[in-house]
Amino acid sequence: MPVPSFAGLGTSEDEQRQMSNRLKKICAGLKKRGYLAGHGNAGLASNFIDLAHVKTRPGGVLALVLPAAFVSGSSWENSRRLLKSEYKDLTVLTIAAHGQTDRAFSADTGMAEALVVANKCRGGQQGSGETLFVNLYHRPRSLAEAFEVARAVSRLSPQARQGRIYIGDRETIGTYIWAPLNEGGCASLRETTLASTAIGLATGTLQLPQGYSTTLPTTQLGVLGKEGLYHLDIIGGISKGVPRGPFKKIAIQGVPQYPMLWSHNAKQERGLVVPPDSEGEVRPGCDSRAIEVWNTTASRLHFNLDFQINSQSLTACLTPTEAIGGTAWPNFIPSQDKWTLPLVLWANTALGHLAFWWIGTRQQQGRARLTITQLPRLTVLDPRHLSEGQIAQAEDIFEAFKEAEFLPANEAYRDDTRKALDRAILVDLLRLPESILEPLSILRDQWCAEPSVHGGKSTRIDV
Numbered sequence: 001m002p003v004p005s006f007a008g009l010g011t012s013e014d015e016q017r018q019m020s021n022r023l024k025k026i027c028a029g030l031k032k033r034g035y036l037a038g039h040g041n042a043g044l045a046s047n048f049i050d051l052a053h054v055k056t057r058p059g060g061v062l063a064l065v066l067p068a069a070f071v072s073g074s075s076w077e078n079s080r081r082l083l084k085s086e087y088k089d090l091t092v093l094t095i096a097a098h099g100q101t102d103r104a105f106s107a108d109t110g111m112a113e114a115l116v117v118a119n120k121c122r123g124g125q126q127g128s129g130e131t132l133f134v135n136l137y138h139r140p141r142s143l144a145e146a147f148e149v150a151r152a153v154s155r156l157s158p159q160a161r162q163g164r165i166y167i168g169d170r171e172t173i174g175t176y177i178w179a180p181l182n183e184g185g186c187a188s189l190r191e192t193t194l195a196s197t198a199i200g201l202a203t204g205t206l207q208l209p210q211g212y213s214t215t216l217p218t219t220q221l222g223v224l225g226k227e228g229l230y231h232l233d234i235i236g237g238i239s240k241g242v243p244r245g246p247f248k249k250i251a252i253q254g255v256p257q258y259p260m261l262w263s264h265n266a267k268q269e270r271g272l273v274v275p276p277d278s279e280g281e282v283r284p285g286c287d288s289r290a291i292e293v294w295n296t297t298a299s300r301l302h303f304n305l306d307f308q309i310n311s312q313s314l315t316a317c318l319t320p321t322e323a324i325g326g327t328a329w330p331n332f333i334p335s336q337d338k339w340t341l342p343l344v345l346w347a348n349t350a351l352g353h354l355a356f357w358w359i360g361t362r363q364q365q366g367r368a369r370l371t372i373t374q375l376p377r378l379t380v381l382d383p384r385h386l387s388e389g390q391i392a393q394a395e396d397i398f399e400a401f402k403e404a405e406f407l408p409a410n411e412a413y414r415d416d417t418r419k420a421l422d423r424a425i426l427v428d429l430l431r432l433p434e435s436i437l438e439p440l441s442i443l444r445d446q447w448c449a450e451p452s453v454h455g456g457k458s459t460r461i462d463v
Helices: 013-032 044-055 074-086 143-154 193-202 287-297 337-347 350-359 388-401 409-414 416-429 434-448
Strands: 061-067 087-095 113-120 130-136 162-167 171-180 205-208 212-215 218-220 225-227 247-250 259-261 278-282 299-303 306-308 316-325 332-334 367-369 379-381
Touching: 013 044, 044 061, 044 074, 074 087, 074 113, 130 143, 143 162, 143 171, 171 193, 193 205, 193 218, 193 350, 193 379, 193 434, 205 434, 212 434, 278 287, 287 316, 299 332, 299 337, 316 337, 332 337, 337 350, 337 379, 337 388, 337 416, 350 379, 350 409, 350 416, 350 434, 388 416, 409 416, 409 434, 416 434
Parallel strands: 087 130, 259 316
Antiparallel strands: 061 113, 087 113, 130 171, 162 171, 205 212, 218 379, 225 332, 247 278, 259 278, 299 316, 306 367
């Protein structure tokens, strides 16, 4: 039997088995020492880090071309942890362009990639995770240009934490940011001010262009409640005679007993309130489990996991009544019901979109994806800091916007409804001065101009 992971390049079945067995032995040794980077969901590419780690001597240089998902994908977390602890002088190079093949360093992959270079620590040394993120505007077109790019990068000093990269007669070739490796949002970024804003939001500081800075009550979503169930625990099929999930998902038949919001339909998702798109039919013998799932996960508040930014409008939404969330729209159950409206309003501001995009995996153009286990990391407005009067005001704001329609998120630069919501939340609800609106407008336009936001779509901002 061929071993698919090692098939190709004319290898025999015996050679494929030998390579597979050798990799298993290497991974077993690394796992025993707590260094295993490979992950099945990340594919064989993550195992190249294991092989390189074994073969690189202390003080040696590791250099790999990896899928762009390396910088923020949940399946690559072990890889990032290994590099953070066992390597120093980390550099991650990506390409901030909007064509799928234009974001690749390889000639034949046709997918967004990251070039990772690092020095393996010697005995007694310990990695810090401090990383130089280099974001090129295009792939070097020749060896001579690549040499000049490398020379320009080698001159960058951590004293200047971010800026533009120049070669020749002040030609701008990209941007750079010094940041921890776990700030994967710094990759493929054309405007470094977006990094300052996103990182600042996570620590309760709002930093905007033109030097604007103020405090803002934020927290991680997971602090405020719990995410709903994984979709397979709801509708997972039958294995060895036992259904993983108590429901089968079917089209809505009349008035549903167990309504579901499962998949995306961009045209149905222009407003803050989104109707269910299916219902759960209880499998035979699963009545008690169905009730348990409903009581555990059903809510009105749902967060987007697969955000096609250049066609979809919402980071979060409400269903008219409680519903079970699915693959695209899992539930989030706040610890207090009164936090629901502030959360859904914040999530759909320009800053809410930025926070989601920042931690999402951007392997595909114009799209940011999260797993349900990553959702609790999302930076949100902290409703615990709102007074009862502000909570009531959030209800009024929701009433004013609940029937309004938003443009796709990448068109926020020309979306009057989105701009009005930004003003309502930041100025009216949070009592920030109106002077915030001008630098916020600049930030909004900068975000919309990011290739990973518009994906090259004709509706992108003209810059």
